[in-house]
Amino acid sequence: MLVSATEMLKKAKAGHYAVGQFNINNLEWTKSILLTAEELKSPVILGVSEGAGKYMTGFKTVAAMVKAMDEELNITVPVALHLDHGSYEGCYKCIKAGFTSIMFDGSHYPIEENIAKTQELVNVAHALGLSIEAEVGSIGGEEDGVIGRGECADPDECKAVADLGVDMLAAGIGNIHGKYPENWEGLSFETLDAIQQKTGIMPLVLHGGTGIPEDMIKKAIDLGVSKINVNTECQLSFAAATREYVEAGKDLEGKGFDPRKLLAPGADAIKATVKEKMELFGSVGKAE
Ligand code: 13P
DSSP states (O other), X not given: OBOOSHHHHHHHHHHTOOEEEEXXXXXXXXHHHHHHHHHHTOOEEEEEEHXXXXXXXXXXXXXXXXXXHHHHTTOOSOEEEEEESBOHHHHHHHHHHTOSEEEEOOTTXXXXXXXXXXXXXXXXXXXXXXXXXXXXXXXXXXXXXXXXXXXXXXXXXXXXXXXXXXXXXXXXXXXXXXXXXXXXXXXXXXXXXXXXHHHTTOOEEEOOOTXXXXXXXXXXHHTTEEEEEEOHHHHHHHHHHHHHHHHTXXXXXXXTXXXXXXXXXXXXXXXXXXXXXXXXXXXXXXXX
């Protein structure tokens, strides 16, 4: 069931668990994530970066595929189709294409400009029934060409953006996209606590979910995180399973080269990763 992310995140915040956002790249990714969410009766958010949207030939293709797949697979759990780290123009494209949720990442603008653009997009998104995520303080590392310095957000700026009426707020707390470096100092729970105190019931978003130790994930959820984004980890599991298949020479046995066989171990590996995350985030059974 395609819906905005508003209700599922309000419930998550009140119930002290988090909904996973898993980024999609193609049909196999989408199918694996939707089937796992349905099996576990978990709400889910499908994230689409601008780069992934381009790769899949455009946001219209993505929206048509997700809507049709949701129907053909008889998915009953709430599913939000969400733009990840959207530009101002990208947000309008996704609204037009039929996404149910958008993220406007104005973190690289001066705060006044971030606020003005976010406010405009909140009004447009809400008038059409979409949910919207904003960002304050950048997430470190690189997400599909979007590079962030990784500074911690200012809690007062977070409050100013939360007050615009956004449905979820991504705030930098030392998190990084991609693999974490050996010398990573960990999440700044002091910053998260201060943001949570200023923003109250606002569902907070933790980007860079790949590689964050379990105890830190649990503590972040305790401190008000209700949405956790995972991208790289599904890519790593897919790649490892595909490598194993090819290195074992299975593509050379019989019809092992058939794409439906060649891509199956990778698709199963994505399912296993998504399951593990949903269990850790506490969203299993929350769509029942
Ligand atoms: P990872 O690739 O580190 O899991 O981050 C995903 C993300 O935050 C998408 O916005």
